[in-house]
Amino acid sequence: MAGGPSTPALAIAVCEAGGLGFVAAGYKRADAFREEIAAVRAGTSAPFGVNLFVPAPEPADPDGLRDYVRRLAPEAERQGAELGEPRFENDDWEAKLEVMYEARPAVASFTFGCPDASVVNRLHGVGIAVWVTITNVTEALIAREAGADGLVVQGTEAGGHRGGFVDDGSDEGGIGLLALLRTVADATPLRLIATGGIADGAALAAVLCAGASAAQVGTALMLAPEAGTAEAQRVLLAERRPTRVTRAFTGRPARGIVNRFMAEHGEAAPVAYPEIHHVTSAMRAAARRRGDADAFNLWAGQAHELVEARPAGEIVRAMAAEARAVLERVSAVLRDPDTSAGRG
Amino acid sequence: MAGGPSTPALAIAVCEAGGLGFVAAGYKRADAFREEIAAVRAGTSAPFGVNLFVPAPEPADPDGLRDYVRRLAPEAERQGAELGEPRFENDDWEAKLEVMYEARPAVASFTFGCPDASVVNRLHGVGIAVWVTITNVTEALIAREAGADGLVVQGTEAGGHRGGFVDDGSDEGGIGLLALLRTVADATPLRLIATGGIADGAALAAVLCAGASAAQVGTALMLAPEAGTAEAQRVLLAERRPTRVTRAFTGRPARGIVNRFMAEHGEAAPVAYPEIHHVTSAMRAAARRRGDADAFNLWAGQAHELVEARPAGEIVRAMAAEARAVLERVSAVLRDPDTSAGRG
Numbered sequence: 001m002a003g004g005p006s007t008p009a010l011a012i013a014v015c016e017a018g019g020l021g022f023v024a025a026g027y028k029r030a031d032a033f034r035e036e037i038a039a040v041r042a043g044t045s046a047p048f049g050v051n052l053f054v055p056a057p058e059p060a061d062p063d064g065l066r067d068y069v070r071r072l073a074p075e076a077e078r079q080g081a082e083l084g085e086p087r088f089e090n091d092d093w094e095a096k097l098e099v100m101y102e103a104r105p106a107v108a109s110f111t112f113g114c115p116d117a118s119v120v121n122r123l124h125g126v127g128i129a130v131w132v133t134i135t136n137v138t139e140a141l142i143a144r145e146a147g148a149d150g151l152v153v154q155g156t157e158a159g160g161h162r163g164g165f166v167d168d169g170s171d172e173g174g175i176g177l178l179a180l181l182r183t184v185a186d187a188t189p190l191r192l193i194a195t196g197g198i199a200d201g202a203a204l205a206a207v208l209c210a211g212a213s214a215a216q217v218g219t220a221l222m223l224a225p226e227a228g229t230a231e232a233q234r235v236l237l238a239e240r241r242p243t244r245v246t247r248a249f250t251g252r253p254a255r256g257i258v259n260r261f262m263a264e265h266g267e268a269a270p271v272a273y274p275e276i277h278h279v280t281s282a283m284r285a286a287a288r289r290r291g292d293a294d295a296f297n298l299w300a301g302q303a304h305e306l307v308e309a310r311p312a313g314e315i316v317r318a319m320a321a322e323a324r325a326v327l328e329r330v331s332a333v334l335r336d337p338d339t340s341a342g343r344g
Numbered sequence: 345m346a347g348g349p350s351t352p353a354l355a356i357a358v359c360e361a362g363g364l365g366f367v368a369a370g371y372k373r374a375d376a377f378r379e380e381i382a383a384v385r386a387g388t389s390a391p392f393g394v395n396l397f398v399p400a401p402e403p404a405d406p407d408g409l410r411d412y413v414r415r416l417a418p419e420a421e422r423q424g425a426e427l428g429e430p431r432f433e434n435d436d437w438e439a440k441l442e443v444m445y446e447a448r449p450a451v452a453s454f455t456f457g458c459p460d461a462s463v464v465n466r467l468h469g470v471g472i473a474v475w476v477t478i479t480n481v482t483e484a485l486i487a488r489e490a491g492a493d494g495l496v497v498q499g500t501e502a503g504g505h506r507g508g509f510v511d512d513g514s515d516e517g518g519i520g521l522l523a524l525l526r527t528v529a530d531a532t533p534l535r536l537i538a539t540g541g542i543a544d545g546a547a548l549a550a551v552l553c554a555g556a557s558a559a560q561v562g563t564a565l566m567l568a569p570e571a572g573t574a575e576a577q578r579v580l581l582a583e584r585r586p587t588r589v590t591r592a593f594t595g596r597p598a599r600g601i602v603n604r605f606m607a608e609h610g611e612a613a614p615v616a617y618p619e620i621h622h623v624t625s626a627m628r629a630a631a632r633r634r635g636d637a638d639a640f641n642l643w644a645g646q647a648h649e650l651v652e653a654r655p656a657g658e659i660v661r662a663m664a665a666e667a668r669a670v671l672e673r674v675s676a677v678l679r680d681p682d683t684s685a686g687r688g
Binding site for chain 1: 480481499500501512513514515516517518519520521522523524526527529530531540541542543544546547549550551552553554555584586587588589602645646647649650667668670671672674675677678679
């Protein structure tokens with residue numbers, strides 16, 4: 001949950017409730033990343049993880065990028081905002097790796113790519129477990145080959161950016177979490193962490209049955225007071241509203257609640273991350289400040305309407321307790337010989 | 345599984361193994377539907393269900409339809425096949441309803457629409473439970489209003505046609521099964537039957553935890569000897585291959601393994617069901633006969649590579665047994681106080 005919702009307070013609250021809190025490195029300078037790690041460490045003695053964006057392999061096609069920037073110019077003018085430079089950069093990758101080697105969180109998870117085996121080995125050398133976010137079996141096999149310890153298995157339900165890095169020929173619709181967990185479990189022996197649309201304890205119980213050893217939640221924490229979620233987004237998250245996957249805001253597929261900006265620009269948006277992210281960043285921040293929910297990214301998973309506004313620690317504890325209760329109840333039903341699984 | 349894979353032998357085998365077998369009415373004349381029901385009744389004393397296609401409300405836009413038929417003409421010529429007439433018809437709807445009122449299966453499930461309350465009432469009057477296939481919460485609420493007893497909750501993972509009938513503004517990517525089950529369970533008190541990418545007992549256990557009282561499987565049975573699956577499709581179903589949702593074959597979104605026909609015509613295909621179904625039907629049947637897997641629809645769910653070639657009864661019994669074992673195992677892990685759900 002880079003880019004706002006993720007805060008040290010949120011990570012601390014999750015850790016203190018028995019979860020594994022995460023520090024989001026994405027979009028930050030390495031210095032700020034180091035400071036957030038220190039803040040979390042000061043607030044909890046429990047283990048925590050960090051998440052990094054793996055840099056894109058090459059800059060975007062300049063023609064598509066230029067056309068889209070031109071298209072957004074009137075939008076920016078109407079909003080009274082400036083478009084940013086379409087910069088290609090690597091999110092301070094090397095410096096952040098150094099911060100990690102030094103700070104030694106329990107887990108380093110990666111998004112948008114798979115780190116080289118050399119990076120994985122160095123992380124292992126200082127006792128950091130490596131998780132790679134994947135969206136299909138091809139990526140799972142690449143991550144296994146690179147030495148990953150765990151796979152963050154991201155279903156199409158997930159809010160925010162798709163974390164994958166190889167187009168395997170499926171459509172952009174993506175693979176549903178349940179089918180993805182089962183096919184990845186069949187293809188690799190790695191530890192699986194399920195993510196995408198997990199908003200309550202019943203869904204947590206479901207992914208544990210489907211082969212995950214844990215669930216990673218994002219949207220489920222976005223209404224917590226500890227989260228840095230914009231107010232206008234909080235209102236819409238709690239409502240029943242459709243989501244779509246779009247490149248309109250950042251040049252990379254991400255799921256959010258449908259709004260005007262997405263509807264007007266989604267079709268035209270090129271594959272151009274992080275360039276488009278930088279182009280729209282200031283405009284989106286301004287829209288967030290003035291509460292214009294039609295003009296910034298409303299990242300949300302497909303179960304967002306179930307999300308509750310309560311302290312993060314309560315959310316984590318309630319999910320765990322509900323998962324246990326659901327598992328006991330369903331096990332008991334199936335144990336009853338008068339009940340058949342086929343007929344339910 | 346209308347259109348080939350579904351057979352009376354398959355329904356009988358599923359029923360005898362403790363599942364609820366289904367007779368597919370779609371694409372058949374009412375007489376043939378009546379005969380299949382009689383064949384299933386002769387083969388098992390267990391309850392079974394039937395599935396009907398609800399007719400489309402209006403014919404397709406003629407311009408889009410004409411363009412697509414023109415586009416397919418060289419394809420047909422190359423294959424030495426004939427294009428069919430782009431007929432708009434209602435799949436013998438009234439006659440099939442009469443067959444149902446008379447034959448009284450345990451369950452009537454509906455796809456592509458929600459029957460009127462008058463139809464639901466008449467089915468209830470003769471003791472038939474009514475299930476409606478839904479792909480979003482909007483459809484779930486419509487089905488509840490019409491008096492449905494159960495909802496077949498179809499996730500984006502599902503092979504074959506999307507069974508929904510209302511575009512709620514989400515993208516064609518659709519909603520993942522887990523998120524859909526949880527949001528529908530939150531919105532209605534109806535019995536939920538989960539479907540989409542459920543290929544083994546772990547996935548069955550997962551959907552039971554997520555609020556379903558049963559799972560409906562399709563692809564999972566397609567390699568059984570009792571299924572009428574084409575040989576060329578059997579080979580590809582067992583391999584790891586991407587699937588996509590396409591209107592190329594029938595004018596209605598359906599998920600299948602990516603092949604040449606889908607890749608070449610998918611983008612151009614209009615919303616035009618059942619017209620395009622009739623246009624391509626003979627051409628696809630011919631491709632099926634000559635084993636040309638690039639020229640007919642390879643319907644398959646997103647977990648198709650997990651499907652096993654064994655008798656249908658064994659598949660059903662193994663799924664139920666595995667679901668029980670998974671639930672016992674995961675419950676036991678969560679009962680152990682040293683294990684936290686948050687950390688797995």
